[in-house]
Amino acid sequence: MDHFDLRDGVMHVEDVALPEIAAAVGTPVYVYSTATMERHVRVFREALAALPQPPLVAFAVKANPNAAVLATLARAGLGADVVSAGELLRAIHAGVSPDRIVFSGVGKTADEMTLALRHGIFQFNLESEPEAEMLSEVATGLGMVAPVAFRINPDVDAGTHAKISTGKSENKFGVAYDRAHAAYTLARNLPGLKVRGVAVHIGSQLTDLGPLEAAFGKIGTLIDSLRRAGHAIEVADLGGGLGVPYDPALPVPPLPAAYGEMVARITAGWNTRLVFEPGRLIVANAGVLLTRVIRVKQGVNEPFVVVDAAMNDLMRPSLYDAWHDIRAVQPHGDRFVANVVGPVCESGDTFAMHRHMDRAAPDDLLAFMTAGAYGATMAGTYNSRPLTPEVMVSGNKWSVVRARQPIEALIAADNLPPWLATETA
Numbered sequence: 001m002d003h004f005d006l007r008d009g010v011m012h013v014e015d016v017a018l019p020e021i022a023a024a025v026g027t028p029v030y031v032y033s034t035a036t037m038e039r040h041v042r043v044f045r046e047a048l049a050a051l052p053q054p055p056l057v058a059f060a061v062k063a064n065p066n067a068a069v070l071a072t073l074a075r076a077g078l079g080a081d082v083v084s085a086g087e088l089l090r091a092i093h094a095g096v097s098p099d100r101i102v103f104s105g106v107g108k109t110a111d112e113m114t115l116a117l118r119h120g121i122f123q124f125n126l127e128s129e130p131e132a133e134m135l136s137e138v139a140t141g142l143g144m145v146a147p148v149a150f151r152i153n154p155d156v157d158a159g160t161h162a163k164i165s166t167g168k169s170e171n172k173f174g175v176a177y178d179r180a181h182a183a184y185t186l187a188r189n190l191p192g193l194k195v196r197g198v199a200v201h202i203g204s205q206l207t208d209l210g211p212l213e214a215a216f217g218k219i220g221t222l223i224d225s226l227r228r229a230g231h232a233i234e235v236a237d238l239g240g241g242l243g244v245p246y247d248p249a250l251p252v253p254p255l256p257a258a259y260g261e262m263v264a265r266i267t268a269g270w271n272t273r274l275v276f277e278p279g280r281l282i283v284a285n286a287g288v289l290l291t292r293v294i295r296v297k298q299g300v301n302e303p304f305v306v307v308d309a310a311m312n313d314l315m316r317p318s319l320y321d322a323w324h325d326i327r328a329v330q331p332h333g334d335r336f337v338a339n340v341v342g343p344v345c346e347s348g349d350t351f352a353m354h355r356h357m358d359r360a361a362p363d364d365l366l367a368f369m370t371a372g373a374y375g376a377t378m379a380g381t382y383n384s385r386p387l388t389p390e391v392m393v394s395g396n397k398w399s400v401v402r403a404r405q406p407i408e409a410l411i412a413a414d415n416l417p418p419w420l421a422t423e424t425a
């Protein structure tokens with residue numbers, strides 16, 4: 001459920017008409033709905049209301065790190081799951097309390113560990129034994145104790161796109177299930193670590209609860225055996241990964257309520273505080289990428305609709321073959337079949353092939369739906385296209401939450417070496 005609706009034939013975000021934003025800010029531009037984000041937080045919390053202990057819901061910052069998004073979610077009570085010093089600082093800057101921050105990722109550096117320890121984060125999710133050794137050294141050096149969990153790779157196929165599967169044994173993530181006991185024993189004997197949790201995250205855009213249930217079942221078994229071996233397991237972090245609907249023609253992914261019921265059933269008797277790390281579920285449907293048609297070019301088979309957004313603005317289609325619904329902002333009902341492409345010089349700069357859509361003409365506005373997660377955050381400047389601006393709507397108010405980067409800023413970021421820098425006249 002989102003807040004992007006047609007009113008008098010014009011797509012609105014809450015109470016704001018998209019053409020108004022396009023006229024003021026230009027295109028391409030990401031537009032986010034506050035009410036949609038808040039609604040998703042509420043629905044996710046309600047789905048977990050039956051758990052015996054209140055969980056920590058830590059938004060996966062990488063899905064959308066815009067300060068306005070993080071501040072909205074922090075006010076709604078979410079913590080943060082971060083994977084870099086940059087995300088950690090962004091989350092704290094946006095008002096997330098450090099004691100609600102989880103630090104994930106396979107490549108945390110000593111500097112990042114130091115920063116996170118000094119801020120007093122909730123927990124480090126360690127992904128290997130060498131990482132535990134490094135954190136032990138860093139914490140001991142600071143005279144501090146780091147609260148840690150090991151992320152366990154349960155060797156479960158998430159059944160999603162290969163590039164967003166993380167829980168198979170051949171993936172780089174986590175400690176292999178069979179090595180878990182060795183890792184916990186090692187960590188228990190390292191100074192400066194308080195080993196108190198288990199974590200798992202098997203992938204993203206999961207459209208079936210089966211793999212999650214299988215992974216959580218294995219984690220439950222592991223918690224039992226770790227406790228029998230004398231490890232005090234107080235926290236179980238079940239990660240993120242629940243999918244969202246992108247293609248209205250496909251079955252709807254499991255609703256948060258069904259996920260919550262499954263979690264409550266599988267974790268009954270664990271006697272742990274649960275942590276969740278949803279990213280996409282909270283923000284995907286809360287954002288669109290608004291773009292304008294530059295021209296329509298005849299193709300051999302179908303016409304190409306060339307829009308002013310490109311793969312550098314929204315990478316998911318070229319990276320994951322992802323499908324985004326493409327809607328006319330002012331639909332007229334005359335349909336055609338077309339390919340929708342951006343201006344970047346790559347064949348991969350293709351948003352959709354053979355798409356049934358409203359017949360598009362130059363200057364028409366189109367909205368790429370479900371673009372609030374892994375959209376702006378993955379944007380780059382390939383083809384010297386400045387970073388995409390972002391706008392947030394709340395009711396009838398809207399605000400530019402990231403300004404369009406002027407091309408001068410991109411150019412000024414480079415420096416000439418002394419031997420090329422010549423005196424200017």
Ligand SMILES: *Cc1c(COP(=O)(O)O)cnc(C)c1O
Pocket residue numbers: 060062063081104105201203204205239240241242277278279280281373
């Ligand atoms: C990316 C990621 C998430 C969030 O995944 P979603 O599919 O967006 O919910 C959660 N935890 C970890 C460790 C991640 O890497």
